[in-house]
Amino acid sequence: MVIKTLELLFFRNYDSFSTQFSPGINFIHGRNGQGKTNLIESLYVLTHLKSFRTSHLTELEMFTKDASSIRANLTKQGVSHLVEIDLKKNQKKVRLDGKNIGYTSDYIKNFFSILFSPDQLVFFKEYPLERRNFIDRVLVLVDRNYFQLVKDFNRIKKQKSSLLRQKAVKDVAVWNQMLSGLIPRIAGARNDFVKDINDILPGIFSHLTGRENILEFHYQGDLDKRTEREESKIYSFLQEKLDMEIEKGHLCFGPHKDQFWLTLDGQRDKQSFSQGEYRITFLALQFSINQLIKEKLGFNPVILLDDIFSELDTGVYNKTIEYIDKRDNQVFITSTEIPSLAMEKGSSYKISKGRVESNSLES
Ligand SMILES: Nc1ncnc2c1ncn2[C@@H]1O[C@H](COP(=O)(O)OP(=O)(O)O)[C@@H](O)[C@H]1O
Ligand SMILES: [Mg+2]
The missing domain is CATH 1.20.1050.90 (RecF/RecN/SMC, N-terminal domain)
Known part of the structure; x- marks a missing residue:
């Protein structure tokens, strides 16, 4: 599964955001508080129809707005799909290829992302x-x-x-x-x-x-x-x-x-x-x-790794990169510094105040 494009409207600190992603490793970097985890969260919502940080969908709407949306082009096992998610007052509306999805199960039975994030780990632990x-x-x-x-x-x-x-x-x-x-x-x-x-x-x-x-x-x-x-x-x-x-x-x-x-x-x-x-x-x-x-379903979920550089020691971090590099998953990794291997292994995006400041795909 590959998320090819993403558009966010009033999602957390992203007012109007649009970007392309690489099918391999996407390095998202930027200073603290710029929107890296928010971006990961939008990709998580796209694949699970819920957040890993809050059970209140209204929190995803930009503070000054009362609705938000996520729109993405993705491919799964060679088939392209358009996903549109509108969030308003704790309600979500999901459209797949232009058709309303009545039961969220129809959607979540087909899409998935793997997440490693400090926020989610706290929940799992406690x-x-x-x-x-x-x-x-x-x-x-x-x-x-x-x-x-x-x-x-x-x-x-x-x-x-x-x-x-x-x-x-x-x-x-x-x-x-x-x-x-x-x-x-x-x-x-x-x-x-x-x-x-x-x-x-x-x-x-x-x-x-x-x-x-x-x-x-x-x-x-x-x-x-x-x-x-x-x-x-x-x-x-x-x-x-x-x-x-x-x-x-x-x-x-x-x-x-x-x-x-x-x-x-x-x-x-x-x-x-x-x-x-x-x-x-x-x-x-x-x-x-x-x-x-x-093994069971024949597709590669998207892998979302938030802040792993500060969470894992160097040895495990390097092994993690080696592991994902050998597989065909699309991966998103956030960090405050741009990792040196970002140049050789994937695309990088510098995030600043809810915008992509620079993007190696376009440079
Ligand atoms: N609903 C929201 N509307 C607008 N801004 C928000 C919203 N929720 C969080 N933010 C802002 O997003 C920023 C944090 O983004 P985050 O992605 O967690 O940062 P980081 O880049 O450190 O991962 C903070 O400045 C916070 O105020
Ligand atoms: Mg963060």
Whole structure:
């Protein structure tokens, strides 16, 4: 997948912006606060229809405006597309090749970018919910049935919660029945994904870092230990816990409580990772996802690397460049200084106050 042109209108500090990109590595450089991360964010919105910095789309509109838009020409597997996204008051309108996209799932099932940014890492580190959302986003892409499973789960969760609050004991059983069928399917998909990642992850990690520690990704479905993912056991368990759930007024068990975590030589991230280890393991995880998408779906996501020069030590940075240089992904890298290898390896863009001050493609 390649983003060929980008136009921004009133997006953060870009009032009216238009540029072309190279299909290889694009080096975005400029002083702090000029709009480098904002540019990365617009490319992220283009591929995920949400931001990695805020859940409020209105924040993307320029302070003095009440709407913004992103427009891009891109190609995926040889086919060109025009994408137009209008943002207004927390609403988004998406058009693909001139047609309105009714369901965002139709869009996000087809486009993707891999992101490494300090902002996103904070979310991943701190919040189990963000980890689930992060994994769900990839699964929507690699598992064709997954979006529907999650959608069904959210619908059932809403209905059941409302019955729990009304203390409608008898009516809950039918929803527990539905959950018992759904939970093993969600857990199965998540589990398969983690297994696929683990085929790739340790190798990428040792290549990037030169370290011999074993990096692994783990998944624990909330009910797995107690029910072995068996429908009848899940149903009995949920029925047993009905009194407790009624007392609490919400669902206490299920996929919304599942856990994902990383280990280095068996040591769990929260307990033992340093800041630096979070960065390199997360980078390795993102590159593993990149490889999995290429293997399963045959296309290369766009890779967005925000501030990696200040985030990674020189050895890992060089290995990162070497890794992306060997692959066919389009890449965007931001930094405050223009990297010396920008001249030989790609195009560079100097960003200043929401504009491209100079652009090696045009010079
Ligand atoms: N909604 C917005 N409207 C206008 N300017 C914004 C908006 N959001 C952020 N900015 C401005 O964008 C700048 C930060 O841009 P950013 O891309 O984070 O910088 P950097 O180049 O350091 O990555 C700040 O000057 C900030 O005030
Ligand atoms: Mg930045």
